[in-house]
Amino acid sequence: MSATFTDTATLASDGTVGVVIEGKSPRQLAWMRFRRDKFALAAAGVILFYIFAAAFAPVICAVLGISPYELDGDALNDFGLPKGAFGGISSEHWLGVEPGTGRDILARLLYGARVSLLVGFLGTLLTTTIGVMIGIFAGYRRGKVDAVVGRFMDLTLAFPSFLLIIALTRPFTQRLESLGVPEGNPARLTYIVLVLATFGWVYVARVVRGQTLSLREREFVEAARASGAGTGHIVFKQLLPNLWAPVIVIVSLSLPGYVATESTLSFLGLGMLPPAASWGVMLGDSVKYYRADPTYLFIPGVALIVLVLAFNILGDAVRDALDPKADRQTL
Amino acid sequence: MLLFVTRRILFALALLLAVSFFTYMLFAMLPADPAALTCGKNCKPEIIEANRVRLGYDKPLLEQYWLFIKGFFVGRDYGVGAAAFSCPAPSLGYSFSQHECVTTLIARTFPVTFYLSLGAFILWMTLGIGLGTIAALKRGRWQDRAATTFSAVGVSLPTFYIGLLVLFSFCIWLRILPFPSYESPFEDPLSFLTTMILPWTTLAVLSAAGYTRLTRNGMLEAMNEDFVRLGIAKGLRRRTIIRKYVLRSALVPIVTIAGLDFAALLGGAIITESVFSLPGMGRMSIRAVVESDLPVLVGTTMTAAVFIVLANVVVDVLYGVLDPRVRSK
Numbered sequence: 001m002s003a004t005f006t007d008t009a010t011l012a013s014d015g016t017v018g019v020v021i022e023g024k025s026p027r028q029l030a031w032m033r034f035r036r037d038k039f040a041l042a043a044a045g046v047i048l049f050y051i052f053a054a055a056f057a058p059v060i061c062a063v064l065g066i067s068p069y070e071l072d073g074d075a076l077n078d079f080g081l082p083k084g085a086f087g088g089i090s091s092e093h094w095l096g097v098e099p100g101t102g103r104d105i106l107a108r109l110l111y112g113a114r115v116s117l118l119v120g121f122l123g124t125l126l127t128t129t130i131g132v133m134i135g136i137f138a139g140y141r142r143g144k145v146d147a148v149v150g151r152f153m154d155l156t157l158a159f160p161s162f163l164l165i166i167a168l169t170r171p172f173t174q175r176l177e178s179l180g181v182p183e184g185n186p187a188r189l190t191y192i193v194l195v196l197a198t199f200g201w202v203y204v205a206r207v208v209r210g211q212t213l214s215l216r217e218r219e220f221v222e223a224a225r226a227s228g229a230g231t232g233h234i235v236f237k238q239l240l241p242n243l244w245a246p247v248i249v250i251v252s253l254s255l256p257g258y259v260a261t262e263s264t265l266s267f268l269g270l271g272m273l274p275p276a277a278s279w280g281v282m283l284g285d286s287v288k289y290y291r292a293d294p295t296y297l298f299i300p301g302v303a304l305i306v307l308v309l310a311f312n313i314l315g316d317a318v319r320d321a322l323d324p325k326a327d328r329q330t331l
Numbered sequence: 332m333l334l335f336v337t338r339r340i341l342f343a344l345a346l347l348l349a350v351s352f353f354t355y356m357l358f359a360m361l362p363a364d365p366a367a368l369t370c371g372k373n374c375k376p377e378i379i380e381a382n383r384v385r386l387g388y389d390k391p392l393l394e395q396y397w398l399f400i401k402g403f404f405v406g407r408d409y410g411v412g413a414a415a416f417s418c419p420a421p422s423l424g425y426s427f428s429q430h431e432c433v434t435t436l437i438a439r440t441f442p443v444t445f446y447l448s449l450g451a452f453i454l455w456m457t458l459g460i461g462l463g464t465i466a467a468l469k470r471g472r473w474q475d476r477a478a479t480t481f482s483a484v485g486v487s488l489p490t491f492y493i494g495l496l497v498l499f500s501f502c503i504w505l506r507i508l509p510f511p512s513y514e515s516p517f518e519d520p521l522s523f524l525t526t527m528i529l530p531w532t533t534l535a536v537l538s539a540a541g542y543t544r545l546t547r548n549g550m551l552e553a554m555n556e557d558f559v560r561l562g563i564a565k566g567l568r569r570r571t572i573i574r575k576y577v578l579r580s581a582l583v584p585i586v587t588i589a590g591l592d593f594a595a596l597l598g599g600a601i602i603t604e605s606v607f608s609l610p611g612m613g614r615m616s617i618r619a620v621v622e623s624d625l626p627v628l629v630g631t632t633m634t635a636a637v638f639i640v641l642a643n644v645v646v647d648v649l650y651g652v653l654d655p656r657v658r659s660k
Contacts, residue, residue, distance in 0.1 A: 158643075159639075160598045163631065164357075164632065167632075168361075256487040263489050280489070290503070305484055308486075309484055309487065312482075313479075
């Protein structure tokens with residue numbers, strides 16, 4: 001039998017020709033496993049839908065003829081509560097209106113998604129970039145560099161982060177404003193993103209450092225080094241591609257956490273300022289009308305739950321898909 | 332082993348010293364003037380200046396920090412003559428807005444935070460490990476989906492939202508429980524329980540979620556290990572394998588993280604305590620933020636840091652006991 005080693009084996013195990021078994025790269029295998037997971041595909045669809053809705057919020061609002069700031073007194077009764085059942089849901093206001101002001105909830109939800117997603121994505125981007133860079137640096141250089149970075153990580157982790165985030169909001173947004181960041185919400189948004197990264201990078205760096213420490217001893221890295229590859233090539237072409245899997249998983253799990261942190265800060269009055277809409281502002285607001293207008297309480301909450309759920313399902317699915325042992329099961 | 336423990340403790344002390352330095356400097360650089368906050372609106376500049384001298388805020392920053400550290404070990408006296416008062420060691424400063432030593436304030440609020448954390452901890456470990464085990468054993472079936480969904484929702488919802496939802500549902504809508512009003516468990520155990528059950532549940536639901544996921548993934552990983560295959564080959568019963576080998580190996584990292592999470596909670600469950608108006612350290616911190624009460628903020632930050640660092644040492648030493656390879660490093 002003269003077997004030739006090509007990507008496509010045309011010989012089946014019993015020697016008959018005709019059954020085509022294609023060789024697949026780990027990436028293709030992961031994609032194959034991922035595609036099989038209907039929940040994961042649905043989750044990815046939901047996330048894309050949210051991003052689309054947030055990006056085109058002004059267009060959607062213009063088409064539907066709604067605005068997140070316009071006060072509609074006609075939609076409210078004498079007590080300042082929405083007319084009609086379920087928080088004033090009507091053909092004009094699809095998700096009803098806000099009690100007290102009569103602003104359209106759908107429009108505010110769409111504009112709120114912009115803030116929440118922006119904080120989530122910017123926070124994740126900054127955290128991951130810093131974390132991956134420091135993690136690779138420490139893991140690759142080892143020795144003294146690693147020790148210094150390690151102590152610095154211990155120090156960062158020793159601070160109660162949430163307390164500091166709250167305590168430093170006012171002075172630091174003022175500092176940002178004096179540095180030329182536009183006053184109000186831009187400064188507050190910048191602060192939230194920066195402070196999330198200040199405390200968040202450690203979690204990414206820890207994982208990346210550990211992975212780098214073991215990867216750098218592997219044969220393919222040694223082979224690259226032996227054939228004269230520079231540090232840049234080894235870091236970007238050899239190490240980085242192997243670090244994506246754990247990083248993606250951390251990202252998918254931390255992003256919802258950032259969205260939740262923004263809403264908590266807004267709830268405490270330290271996040272976005274009214275009349276700007278954010279899901280946190282809406283959640284905090286709706287709680288006051290818990291009895292009179294329960295619909296208002298549920299809408300931003302459900303929007304948040306669905307988004308976060310989608311990210312979690314996606315993260316789990318990616319983790320499962322990237323796990324080469326996923327198809328094996330002994331028990 | 333002794334050397335390993337000693338080194339870890341020394342490092343922890345150095346770390347705490349660094350944390351105290353950064354915390355003190357960070358808060359000292361804030362625009363708030365602690366002396367101006369010592370008396371109300373109708374305050375005369377002379378009184379502010381007098382208080383500034385009395386509290387030591389007229390001294391250079393580094394000297395202030397030194398007095399703070401010294402005060403922790405030997406106590407601290409403020410002012411002279413008839414108006415003098417002192418905070419005995421371990422002193423963390425004096426809160427003028429509450430007219431008490433910070434240590435006294437923390438000693439009073441800490442038990443509340445401790446009971447809250449302990450109850451929530453027991454609940455969430457039971458719930459998390461239980462659900463995670465079910466999810467792993469029924470992988471891919473509806474039980475797995477339900478547990479995974481619960482964990483995803485729980486991990487993602489903001490604490491204040493769940494807390495308020497639970498509070499309104501049980502205390503206003505269903506009227507099953509009275510509105511929370513904290514009583515010491517030694518004075519009024521029944522009232523303590525009815526107050527604490529909702530905050531415990533809130534924290535437990537939020538934290539159990541992460542543990543469900545960890546237990547599930549840990550068990551699934553362990554099921555692929557060779558020792559499990561060996562167990563099957565030996566003909567051990569499935570229950571024995573799961574209880575004695577799979578669960579045990581999955582629990583090691585969980586116990587570690589649980590220790591760290593519990594310690595983080597002891598520093599004050601800020602949102603939960605605020606929502607359920609529990610007079611714990613977290614709610615005191617929020618009040619201190621609103622009032623720019625810097626001594627209290629430094630005090631609570633340091634207390635929280637002590638718990639975090641302490642938990643890290645305990646976990647490290649436990650690891651050293653479990654795995655001899657760690658010690659030599």
